[in-house]
Amino acid sequence: MKVFGKVFVVTGAGNGIGRLLALDLLGRGAHVALVDVNDAALEATCLLAHEYKEKISTHVADITNREQVAAIPDAVVAHHGTIDGVINNAGIVQPFLYLSDLENEAIDRVVNVNFLGTVNVTRAFLPHLLLRPQAYIANVSSMGGFVPVPGQTIYGAAKAAVKLFTEGLRSELAGTAVGVSVIFPGAIDTDIVKNSGAGDTQPITPEDASFKMLPPKKAASIIVDGIEKGKYRIMVGNDAWALDVISRLSPKLAASMVLKKLKELTPKSR
Secondary structure, eight states: OOOTTOEEEEETTTSHHHHHHHHHHHHTTOEEEEEESOHHHHHHHHHHTGGGGGGEEEEEOOTTOHHHHHHHHHHHHHHHSOOOEEEEOOOOOOOSOOGGGOOHHHHHHHHIIIIIHHHHHHHHHHHHHTTSSSEEEEEEOOGGGTSOOTTOHHHHHHHHHHHHHHHHHHHHTTTSSEEEEEEEEOSBOSSHHHHTTOGGGOSSOGGGOSSOOBOHHHHHHHHHHHHHHTOSEEEESHHHHHHHHHHHHOHHHHHHHHHHHTGGGSOTTO
C-alpha cells in the first residue's frame, strides 16, 4: 500500500516517533490526522509541518477514554473525506521500578494507554477501514514485547499484548482489503521516558547508555517503508532484529543478554 494520497491517522503524534511518522507520511504525499492527549504538543508538530498545513488535522483525545476515541473517526472524515490507515503509536513506559515497588495507578496507566488504548482506537476506526478498497492498521509494540527489560515488566507485558492482539487481528482480517503490521522498535532516541513521567526513576540518561539509540527520523522511515511493503512484522533497529532472532532460538539467552546490556537501567534500590 503506497501512502501517497492516502489519509492516515497517527496517535501519539505530538512528540517522538509519532511526530516523525506524521512528518514522514506528509513528505510522501499522505494526508495525516494527528491525535494526541496534549494540545500544545500537537501544535508543535504542526509548526514543524507548516508546509503541509493543508493536509493536516489535529484531534485532542485521551485514547483510554472510549467516548473521546469514538468521536475521532467522524471528525477525521469531516476534515479529510475518508480514512485509509491508522498507526497506533501512542505509548508510555512505566517508572523504572520492580513490580513490588510499583503503585497500582502506574500499572493501570501503562496497561490502559499501551494496550487498551490501541484496542480502543482500532475498534473505532475498523468499520471505516473495512469500507475502503485498500486500508491499513499498524500497531507499535516494542522489542520489550518479546524480551524482558529490567524495571519495565508491566510495560513489556502490555506491549506483548499489543503484539498478539495485532497478529490476531491480521488473521481475522485475512481476505479483506485491510492490511495489518505489528511494529517492534528497539532503542530509539526519544523523550518517551520524560513524557511518560518516569524520568525521576531512570538511573541514567540516554546519553550515558553503553549502546547507540536509533534516531527517531530513521525509525519513522523504517516503519513507513514496512507499511508500504505490507510486512507482517516491522523490526526497527539492529537490536530489535538481533534479539528477535535470539529470542526465538533461546528465550533464556535473550533475557540474559538484555539484563547484562541494560544493567544500568536496573533499579538500584533492589
